[in-house]
Amino acid sequence: MLKDITLGQYYPGDTLVHRLDPRTKLILTLIYIAALFTAIVYAGYALVVLFLAVSILLSRIRLRNILSGLKPLIIIVLITGILNLFYTKGEHLLVHFWRISIYWEGVETAIFMALRIMLLIAGTLLLTYTTSPLQLTDGLESLLNPLKKIRVPVHELAMMMSIALRFIPTLIEETDKIMSAQRARGADFETGGLIAKAKAMLPLLIPLFVSAFRRADELATAMESRCYHGGEGRTRMKQLSMARRDWIALAVGVLLLALVILFRRLGI
Amino acid sequence: MTPVLQTVRLTHRYSEGTPFERVAVDSVDFSAQRGEFIAVIGHTGSGKSTFIQHLNGLLKPSSGSVLFDGKDIHSSKEFTRQVRFRVGLLFQYPEYQLFEETVYRDIAFGPKNMKLKDDEVDERVREAAGFVGLGEEILGKSPFDLSGGQKRRVAIAGVIAMRPEVLILDEPTAGLDPGGREELMENILRYHDGGKRTVIYITHSMEDAARTAQRIVVFNHGHIAMDGTPREVFRRGFELIQMGIIVPQITRVMMRLRELGLDVDDSVYSVDQAIAALRETKGGGDRA
Amino acid sequence: MSTIIKTEKLVYTYEGAEAPTLRGLDLEIEEGTFVAVLGHNGSGKSTLAKHLNGILIPTSGRVLVDGMDTAEEQNLLAVRHTVGMVFQNPDNQIVANVVEDDVAFGPENLGIEPREIRRRVDDALTSVQMYEYRNHAPHLLSGGQKQRVAIAGILAMKPRCIVLDEPTAMLDPVGRGEVLDTITRLNRQEGITVILVTHHMEECIGADRLLVMSEGSILMDGSPRELFPRVEEMEAAHLGVPDTTRLMYALNREGYQLPLEAITTEECAQALLRAFGHKE
Incomplete structure (x- = not known):
């Protein structure tokens, strides 16, 4: 069911990871991704995995939740893996049949690439699981603040993002409901060719759009009547402030990246 | 049976x-x-x-x-599909499922999915629309231009046009x-x-x-x-309240009267029944 | 007592509509009262509500909130700070993904100092009995709970008046009870002016004053006790009279003399007991 999608979901908690400033977590995620793409050999990879594992442990997010978040991407991971498996040439030939040859290097790259994608997603999932969307957008807004000088509407973008995240579950629920209602009238979303299927989506998409517009309209009215008038003069209940733990976490992140680069140089 | x-x-x-x-x-x-x-x-x-x-x-x-x-x-798949038309299901706030350009086409959605012939679809659409009190002049309009109450009626017509x-x-x-x-x-x-x-x-x-x-x-x-x-259900008013169900007002009044010591039938739920029940307790009362 | 809201010959015509939806309303609302506005769909009651904090601006006539004209742009923030508004659909007025962040939205817009916002958010959530849900995601709450969060979001702005536009229309009876209890308590204990727009006559029982609207005008204005007995007029305005009132009305037609102003379950039962109970 659609409801099982966990993207952008937040699991409230009160762990060290939850308490970190969202800016710290955003930067750490970037560092983590950089490290992930820098690491090409085992030691570096092990370090990145260790970093993620410790973060997950500290956050007390169940591994099961991370895995279920990875589930929708399994096909992408598989395709990447298979492509790498078949198209990487190397020196150590393992199997050869018909026009396909698989090299040991191919196996290695396939595993690394698949792992890399999964680690990438797992890291970002951890970010969204432990950071409320509002904090996340606050953090982004604050990090991107310098862009205001070149007239990028940072506040508006951040507000739009947080509202979009707020309405994802609502719209998913609504999609489920409209789908059931149309199926009760004999709509068939499963069978038929591509064009038939696309056409069959109209009874779902049109009501969904209409409803999204209605919601947007009502939400705008509600926001205005709660005195919203843009970012000017607005304060925040949850002030972002960097604590000791944030600096320590960042230091750990920098260390991670440095080590990974070092390992890459050393080739271990 | x-x-x-x-x-x-x-x-x-x-x-x-x-x-x-x-x-x-x-x-x-x-x-x-x-x-x-x-x-x-x-x-x-x-x-x-x-x-x-x-x-x-x-x-x-x-x-x-x-x-x-x-x-x-x-x-069987075939039977499941058949049952879907023979048992019509109308969801909560059904007006949010409307999608066609005209009221007519929206009501026709179900019958068309039943693979009925065009004249049969036409007959059913007109019948269903008439049934919920939607006039001819509404059939050509966009469902999105109607009032909330009218939209709901279109949605209901859309289900009963399948004649479940x-x-x-x-x-x-x-x-x-x-x-x-x-x-x-x-x-x-x-x-x-x-x-x-x-x-x-x-x-x-x-x-x-x-x-x-x-x-x-x-x-x-x-x-x-x-x-x-x-009557059987409302006789168990206190159990209903415990289940978080709000019982009819008349039943509540009668339950309270019983509590107050008046020997009145508290399984009643309508005004007429209440009058009859009250009459029974006294066969009269203080008429002016 | 002072007047918090005043309308003078308020007329409003929707764009493209031929006839006005509000036809010259003159209304004064005392601060601290609980006013219920009752009317069937299309009677103009929601349109009136939307004028009370400047969502709609009169086509002609004036709306004064604490003396400020809502038509004047520079008053708008102050007007909305004075009169908060709760809407029908609980989903479409919650902005944030976490309950307490949503409640903070209003005060943040007012530029209030962070520590004070925290205090207000905690107070507001306690006041609607949703404090233990402060870290929950709104979409997982029941309708009644969502609506209470929406009320808390308004409360945290410390308005003097709350307008609720059919806040219970989409709720089940339990949620409806929760919302009604909450707003009644806010009025009685915290002295906030409450204007409740509804089409359920039962919900008006606790109000100090009842306005019955029909065809864009105020048809009746008085206390629920004065108005409930006017059964024929209520029915003419397409309003469902509570069954208890209907029962006593029917009995009176048979010659009893029951007090139609007995509007709560308890009062009705007591009145019936007096009429039908055995004499000692």
Whole structure:
């Protein structure tokens, strides 16, 4: 069911990871991704995995939740893996049949690439699981603040993002409901060719759009009547402030990246 | 007589095999005879909405079965599809499912999916529209230009144009004002046609349930907690209140009168019944 | 007592509509009262509500909130700070993904100092009995709970008046009870002016004053006790009279003399007991 999608979901908690400033977590995620793409050999990879594992442990997010978040991407991971498996040439030939040859290097790259994608997603999932969307957008807004000088509407973008995240579950629920209602009238979303299927989506998409517009309209009215008038003069209940733990976490992140680069140089 | 709909130990679990698993409907045995008018009540989350979505095969039971005319509705794909048309299901706030350019085409959506011939579709659309009181001039309009009450009627017409033998409605009167509620209940009663068709509907309004249904089924924690005539059900007013169900005002007054020591029948739920019950206690009273 | 809201010959015509939806309303609302506005769909009651904090601006006539004209742009923030508004659909007025962040939205817009916002958010959530849900995601709450969060979001702005536009229309009876209890308590204990727009006559029982609207005008204005007995007029305005009132009305037609102003279950039962109980 659609409801099982966990993207952008937040699991409230009160762990060290939850308490970190969202800016710290955003930067750490970037560092983590950089490290992930820098690491090409085992030691570096092990370090990145260790970093993620410790973060997950500290956050007390169940591994099961991370895995279920990875589930929708399994096909992408598989395709990447298979492509790498078949198209990487190397020196150590393992199997050869018909026009396909698989090299040991191919196996290695396939595993690394698949792992890399999964680690990438797992890291970002951890970010969204432990950071409320509002904090996340606050953090982004604050990090991107310098862009205001070149007239990028940072506040508006951040507000739009947080509202979009707020309405994802609502719209998913609504999609489920409209789908059931149309199926009760004999709509068939499963069978038929591509064009038939696309056409069959109209009874779902049109009501969904209409409803999204209605919601947007009502939400705008509600926001205005709660005195919203843009970012000017607005304060925040949850002030972002960097604590000791944030600096320590960042230091750990920098260390991670440095080590990974070092390992890459050393080739271990 | 074979019941038109029957469930045998029907169980439904959401998010099976995940930490969020929960049983919404728990081993429910239920049957409806042809021609019955049944109200289903229960607080939010009691499982009643999940339950009725099984009755036309939209949801598949986790275990147990649903029978239509004695035959398992999931026995073949073909039969499941047939049942979907023979058991019409109208969701809550059905006006949000409208999508076509015109009212006419929206009402025709169901009949067209039944692969009926064009003139048959046409006949059914006009009949269904007339049934809910939508005039010819509305058929050509966009459903999005109508008022809320009219939209709801279009949605209802869209289901009854399929001429289902059983009509199931999930809170059809939610959000309507008293006038709109009255009209809609009349339409549903007319569709029931004195027992030619079967109607099952979920409602939060005990007054509506009491006024129209011959039988009330009370859901609580995924089980059927009570099943009987309105009088039988309302006689157990205190139990209903404990289940988070608000009993009709008249019943509440009568329950209170009993508490106050007046020997009055507190299974009544309508104004007329209350008058009769009060007369019985005294056979008179202080008339001026 | 002072007047918090005043309308003068308020007329409003929707764009493209031929006839006005509001036809010259003159209305004064005392601070601290609980006013119920009753009317069928299309009677103009929601349109009136939307004028009370400047969502709609009169086509002609004036609306004064604490003396400020809502038509004047520079008053708008102050008007909305004075009169908060709760809407029908609980989903479409919650902005944030976490309950307490949503409640903070209003005060943040007012530029209030963070520590004070925290205090207000905690107070507001306690006041609607949703404090233990402060870290929950709104979409997982029941309708009644969502609506209470929406009320808390308004409360945290410390308005003097709350307008609720059919806040119970989409709720089940339990949720409806929760919302009604909450607003009644806010009025009685915290002295906030409450304007409740509804089409359920039962919900008006606790109000100090009842306005019955029909065809864009105020048809009746008085206390529920004065107005409930006027059964024929209520029915003419397409309003469902509570069954208890209907019962006593029917009995009176048979010659009893029951007090139609007995509007609660308890009062009705007591009145019936007096009429039908055995004499000692």
